[in-house]
Amino acid sequence: MSSQQAEDFTLHTPETPDRILGDYPVGKVYDEMRAPDGSLRAHYQALAAMLATLSPEELQRRKQSADLSFLTQGITFTVYGRDEGTERIFPYDLLPRLITASEWRMIERGLTQRIVALNHFLRDIYSDARILAEKIVPRQLVYSCRHYRRQMCGLEVPRNVYIAVVGSDLLRLPSGEFVVLEDNLRVPSGVSYMLTNRRVMKRTFPRLFQSYGVQPIEHYPQLLLATLRSLAPEGRLEPNIVLLTPGVYNSAYFEHTYLARQMGIDLVEGRDLVTHDNIVYMRTTGGLKRVDVIYRRVDDDYSDPLAFRPDTALGCAGLFNAYRAGNVTVTNAFGTGLADDKGMYAYVPRMIRYYLGEEPILNNVETYLLTEDIQRRHVLANLDKLVVKAVGESGGYGMLIGPHASTAEREEFARAIEANPRNYIAQPTLDFSCAPCLFDGRLEPRHVDLRPYILFGDKVQIVPGGLTRVALEKGSLVVNSSQGGGSKDTWVLE
Amino acid sequence: MNFYSIRHLTRFRYAQPVRESIMEVHMHPRTDEAQHCLSFSLSVSPRCRVFSYRDHYGNNVQHFDIPGEHNQLVILAESVIEQHLMDPLPTALPPSAWQDLADQVEDGDYGEMLLPSQFTQDSAALRQLAAELRVSRAEDPLTVVRELTESLYRYFEYVPRSTRVDSPIDEAILSRKGVCQDFTHTMIALLRSLGIPARYVSGYLYRGSDDHDRSTPDATHAWVEALLPGLNWVGFDPTNNLVAGLRHIRTAIGRDYADVPPTHGIFRGDAESDLYVAVKVEASSTAPVLDRRQPVPDDWTVLVERAREAPPRPAQSASAQRAQQQQ
Amino acid sequence: MLSRVADSLYWMSRYLERAENTVRQLDVTLSLLLDTSETSTETRWNRLMISLGCTDCMAWSGDIDAMARKLIFDTSDPAAINACIHAARENARQVREEISTEQWQRLNRLFHQMHSPQAQLQSRGNISDLLASIIDGIHLFKGVTDTTMIHGDGWQFIRLGRYLERAYATATLLDVHRETLLHVQEGENNGYRYLELVGLLRCCTSFEAYCQVYTADIVPERILDFLLLNRDFPHALRYAIDGIRHSLEAIESAGARRAPEALHACVGRLQAMLRYTTIEEILRGDTGAFLHSIRAQCQQIHEVLYSHYMHYSVQAALAL
Known part of the structure; x- marks a missing residue:
């Protein structure tokens, strides 16, 4: 029976895909390309067929030409330290990750629901705090969060939008279900790689791209600009929109320059800005020019030495007062990190029910709150099976992967948890999905996640696709670019 | 007046x-x-x-x-x-007041005034002081706050300019001397550790000819407000061993000086x-x-x-x- | 355009021009040393240092090759070629998004070339080849600057930096060589004198251009005339000042803000000084004072420019 089925999916090409598939294993995790019985999933057939027609040399040639394409487009990051100033391209995988139209519709609906609820939550917390009064979210979780900004209380933000630019990380469980691993509501990055991956892939596999009918994502910068414009202070009809970057040493600086250029807006640093009488200006060769909207890629703490950390050299003194007065829009708003706190994450499904009266379309990953005695005892007893994360960290730092950790590491985490339980959460180790990646002309499965980019101005918009991050190391579950992760283009099919 | x-x-x-x-x-x-x-x-x-x-x-x-x-x-x-003259404080609250306080905290928005803040962090010196002064949930909340006001008044020597604006409270606790901010921060940290919401009050203290306060006259001043069941926020001045009254003029409240x-x-x-x-x-x-x-x-x-x-x-x-x- | 960006582009350009000038002068000095002459190696080195504007650095050590390598590679010395290239690249990096990828790559390649072991090796073998390849690198950068960048404000600030640096350096160079240029010593060997004069022209990459105008008849007065007053040669002072005027006008007409009178005045004065005079008039007067005045005016233009476009006070800007 299974061979019959496999026969049905076999390609109508003289060559079998075995040459490149080789011993591509089908494990217990969900494989994006192969069904559990080993057969190809329908939407991957054309890709496999194309690969079967290409010699290893030809694949290698395309890989090189793609490398060159990244280089010449300047899609590089600068290495500091020993190789001072050399430019490298970001690791990527040549093969696209495919998502069907129906899968995407579900993701889109689920994320829209989630972002709307999270925005409601921020609005509520920084105004009446009904959700706290009704004890759906514990107060102490809010007040002990280091991203909670009490200065935001009672402030009106344009259109009541706190989180205009979001990137949420999704995983796919063995059942095939997509779940949300985390929401990035402060300064999500990576969208430039989504865009440049697509540009390079269209050149590398033009005919395949054409035959698949892939939904476009190239208009993201335009949507972002429209979103920012829609949030301009009232009465500012031709708003001056700028992107505020921490500076050239920031790891996402390439993205800042890329987006500023794609949108045709100025890329400013804190030292370019001055405030006077609650108005923000930038210093130009033509004099001071008023700034209306700031797309902020600088963390809250560093944004304004008067309102936040006094030792910051990256911010603009008086920015927050101008913001409070409604003379400038800063987006994302301050204090949005409260809602992507890893401890708060556990409450997102409850927020969706509370604010929208709906059941979550996309589920959370099961999460243990270590402030709860019973859950903490369970976690401490099962550290070897769980993943523990520090709530304040991101990028894969401050994390214990129980099954891969040494006894000493687990003991260290146990002590840290006992000392400050609010600072950690625990989750089961996730068997998230694998997608085929190209290594030396052969396919091998690697773990992938998906980060779609959501914009929220006058409405929620999500470009179909996102950044698929790949753990390039065999067997690794860490997809973060700072720790050996790469990316691949994501094709949402029509 | x-x-x-x-x-x-x-x-x-x-x-x-x-x-x-x-x-x-x-x-x-x-x-x-x-x-x-x-x-x-x-x-x-x-x-x-x-x-x-x-x-x-x-x-x-x-x-x-x-x-x-x-x-x-x-x-x-x-x-x-x-x-406006407020009603005088009762001599004590009933022992059930601890439960009333817990209920009030549970229902109200007092969380921020219970957590350590920049100048009211927990430390070994603070715990040592708590032991020395026998700070505990004894009697009733009002009595505890009153007694703590007095014991801090006796514990610390008032020495102008002995600490700086950004000194941690440990400095004052270990040297047993400081100014009103230090006494206030110490008292707030101790009250919060007992589960009594406490906040920082910045203001002025008027000194008439008959007053014999320890703090510098006609200066900015700082003291504590503690949440007490049935009495709401009540001011206590550990620098001068006083319950805040007419002479305490309040300009701002916060978690501590930093606010x-x-x-x-x-x-x-x-x-x-x-x-x-x-x-x-x-x-x-x-x-x-x-x-x-x-x-x-x-x-x-x-x-x-x-x-x-x-x-x-x-x-x-x-x-x-x-x-x-x-x- | 953001003031910070204009600032970085301006300095990127000035530093590269400075590097190029240093390379050329070093190359000429080294080649003059090949011929025996009355002028000692030490005198030549010190003259080079003065015309590079660094009188109190790189004291003569007796080893010309070591000195040359120091002037090329020693990044701890701000006058070194490598230090200039490094500074230019740092400025470029601050405004990576404002320049083209080609510009960045050219500059980056030059930077890495300077740090490669081959460069060190070359400096011990054929130093002239190394210097030529640095000039090539800088010329390539200038070429892609003019062909791949929008000729907007940013490009104009690059030109301002280039021409101001060039004008200042040329005036300094002429001042240093004024004595040898104008006062012929009794019994001086004509062959050596010819080499000196050609060397001066080559410092400004102008030997061939000079020949086209005046033939190979090398006459000190004509050299001065050519390097100071020629309208069409890019390394002549007058050309550079005309270029500054042109760029300032372009920036002014594109922006909303009129440049201050002081800026118009100091550029106009210098331009008139070079336009409405003859070499005979200059030579009749105090040539040294004339050259000195040019340098002072270049410095003044820099200061006014800087305080108007880059480092203006917020209060003054608010008052407008």
């Missing part, structure tokens, strides 16, 4: 001209149940536009900026307030700054008329407490800046 007029003068002098000064001030007396601010004015030199907003603790905050070069910055806050410094700002330029603060509080039994033309007299009492330090400048090395950019 129920009426008080306050003049609060602050002057920053710079060795070299500075520019782009930007400053926030917490000097506007609060208006609430016990106290009513009848008038308030803030004069700033060099001339500039003054803006104000209400923060989320209900404090009135003024702020302004001065773009041009200046050698000095003078801020004069003048206000008139009326105090409500009288002045807070930055400027551009590389210059040493010298700060001079003078406060004059006068009492009367009828509403006084403020004479706005009256020149600022030279013989004001000079405040020697706190606020010695100039605001920190964000001058940084290139490597520190690089580290920040990597966030």
Whole structure:
């Protein structure tokens, strides 16, 4: 029976895909390309067929030409330290990750629901705090969060939008279900790689791209600009929109320059800005020019030495007062990190029910709150099976992967948890999905996640696709670019 | 006497001209149940536009900026307030008050005043002090707070300028001396550790001819407010071993000093700054008329407490800046 | 355009021009040393240092090759070629998004070339080849600057930096060589003198251009005339000042703000000084004072320009 089925999916090409598939294993995790019985999933057939027609040399040639394409487009990051100033391209995988139209519709609906609820939550917390009064979210979780900004209380933000630019990380469980691993509501990055991956892939596999009918994502910068414009202070009809970057040493600086250029807006640093009488200006060769909207890629703490950390050299003194007065829009708003706190994450499904009266379309990953005695005892007893994360960290730092950790590491985490339980959460180790990646002309499965980019101005918009991050190391579950992760283009099919 | 007029003068002098000064001030007396601010004015030199907003603790905050070069910055806050006599405190609360307090905390929004804040962090010295003073949930909450006020009054010696604005409380605890901020922060940290919500009050203390307070007269002052069941927020002054009354004039409340410094700002330029603060509080039994033309007299009492330090400048090395950019 | 960006582009350009000038002068000095002459190696080195504007650095050590390598590679010395290239690249990096990818790559390649072991090796073998390849690198950068960048404000600030640096350096160079240029020593060997004069022209990459105008008849007065007053040669002072005027006008007409009178005045004065004079008039007067005045005016233009476009006070800007 299974061979019959496999026969049905076999390609109508003289060559079998075995040459490149080789011993591509089908494990217990969900494989994006192969069904559990080993057969190809329908939407991957054309890709496999194309690969079967290409010699290893030809694949290698395309890989090189793609490398060159990244280089010449300047899609590089600068290495500091020993190789001072050399430019490298970001690791990527040549093969696209495919998502069907129906899968995407579900993701889109689920994320829209989630972002709307999270925005409601921020609005509520920084105004009446009904959700706290009704004890759906514990107060102490809010007040002990280091991203909670009490200065935001009672402030009106344009259109009541706190989180205009979001990137949420999704995983796919063995059942095939997509779940949300985390929401990035402060300064999500990576969208430039989504865009440049697509540009390079269209050149590398033009005919395949054409035959698949892939939904476009190239208009993201335009949507972002429209979103920012829609949030301009009232009465500012031709708003001056700028992107505020921490500076050239920031790891996402390439993205800042890329987006500023794609949108045709100025890329400013804190030292370019001055405030006077609650108005923000930038210093130009033509004099001071008023700034209306700031797309902020600088963390809250560093944004304004008067309102936040006094030792910051990256911010603009008086920015927050101008913001409070409604003379400038800063987006994302301050204090949005409260809602992507890893401890708060556990409450997102409850927020969706509370604010929208709906059941979550996309589920959370099961999460243990270590402030709860019973859950903490369970976690401490099962550290070897769980993943523990520090709530304040991101990028894969401050994390214990129980099954891969040494006894000493687990003991260290146990002590840290006992000392400050609010600072950690625990989750089961996730068997998230694998997608085929190209290594030396052969396919091998690697773990992938998906980060779609959501914009929220006058409405929620999500470009179909996102950044698929790949753990390039065999067997690794860490997809973060700072720790050996790469990316691949994501094709949402029509 | 129920009426008080306050003049609060602050002057920053710079060795070299500075520019782009930007400053926030917490000097506007609060208006609430016990106290009513009848008038308030803030004069700033060099001339500039003054803006104000209400923060989320209900404090009135003024702020302004001065773009041009200046050698000095003078801020004069003048206000008139009326105090209302509150009912005297009972001698004690019933033992059930601990449960009432727990219920009130559970239902209300007091969480922020229960968590450690910048100046009220837990430490070995603090725990040692708690043991020494036998701080525990004994008797009833009111008695505990009263006794703690007195024991801190006895524990600390009042020594002006013995600590700095940003000193951690450990310094005062270990040396057993400090100023009102230190006593207040210590008491807040101890109360919070007992589960009694406690907050920082910044203000002034009027000293009449018959008063024998320990703190510097006619100065900015700080004390504690504790949440007590049935009594709401009640002020206790560990510096002078007092329950806050008519003479305690409240300008701002916060988690600790960091939320409500009288002045807070930055400027551009590389210059040493010298700060001079003078406060004059006068009492009367009828509403006084403020004479706005009256020149600022030279013989004001000079405040020697706190606020010695100039605001920190964000001058940084290139490597520190690089580290920040990597966030 | 952001003031910070204009600032970085301006300095990027000035530093590269400075590097190029240093390379050329070093190359000429080294080649003059090949011929025996009365002028000692030490005198030549010191003259080079003065015309590079670094009188109190790189004291003569007696080893010309070591000195040359120091002037090329020693990044701890701000006058070194490598230090200039490094500074240019740092400025470029601050405004990576404002320049083209080609520009960045050219500059980056030059930077890495300077740090490669081959460069060190070359400096011990054929130093002239190394210097030529640095010039090539800088010329390539200038070429892609003019062909791949929008000729907007940013490009104009690059030109301002280039021409101001060039004008200042040329005036300094002529001042240093004024004595040898104008006062012929009794019994001086004509062959050596010819080499000196050609060397001066080559410092400004102008030997061939000079020949096209005046033939190979090398006459000191004509050299001065050519390097000071020629309208069409890019390394002539007058050309550079005309270029500054042109760029300032372009920036002014594109922006909303009129440049201050002081800026118009100092550029106009210098331009008139070079336009409405003859070499005979200059030579009749105090040539040294004339050259000195040019340098002072270049410095003044820099200061006015800087305080108007880059480092203006917020209060003054608000008052407008």
